[in-house]
Amino acid sequence: MEINKKLYDSYIKQVTPTHNKWLNLLWAFLVGGLICTLGQLIFNTFKAYGMDKETAAAWETLSLIALSVILTGFNIYQKIVKFGGAGALVPITGFANSVAAPATEFKIEGNVFGTGCKIFTIAGPVILYGIFSSWVLGILYIILKQFGIY
Numbered sequence: 001m002e003i004n005k006k007l008y009d010s011y012i013k014q015v016t017p018t019h020n021k022w023l024n025l026l027w028a029f030l031v032g033g034l035i036c037t038l039g040q041l042i043f044n045t046f047k048a049y050g051m052d053k054e055t056a057a058a059w060e061t062l063s064l065i066a067l068s069v070i071l072t073g074f075n076i077y078q079k080i081v082k083f084g085g086a087g088a089l090v091p092i093t094g095f096a097n098s099v100a101a102p103a104t105e106f107k108i109e110g111n112v113f114g115t116g117c118k119i120f121t122i123a124g125p126v127i128l129y130g131i132f133s134s135w136v137l138g139i140l141y142i143i144l145k146q147f148g149i150y
Contacts, residue, residue: 024085031084035091039064061092068093072100095126 042063046056071077077097081088088094102121144150 027083028085028087030087031080032087032090035064035088035093039091064091064093065096068096069100072097073104077101098126 039060043056043060046059047053051059068077071080077088077093078101081094081097089097141150
């Protein structure tokens, strides 16, 4: 069966969604900015209640992660990501979503083979390569320090 290239190309153009790059950039900027503004608001609130800068920053991070996981569990964060794109995926809330989403998606397969095995589907490689690159840079730092370069 031979496929007509012109018919195939017109079919692909018809079914492929078109995206407005500038509008997507605007929404990503606004959603990412709102997440960062929320983080700053949380940080300022913790500082206003007497926490020092480091403690307030730690609690802010934990609060944003908890909020992201809760919104993921209620299937709300996915809607935010669909709307805001990279603006919702890049901050720490996006990473928390990437860990929580597989856990909720595969919970029907059970605690061990569902949630336990699938929870690091997306986050696992990020953690692995983050640790590995830190190790490589640490070794490089030690070598450069031994030769007096750094």
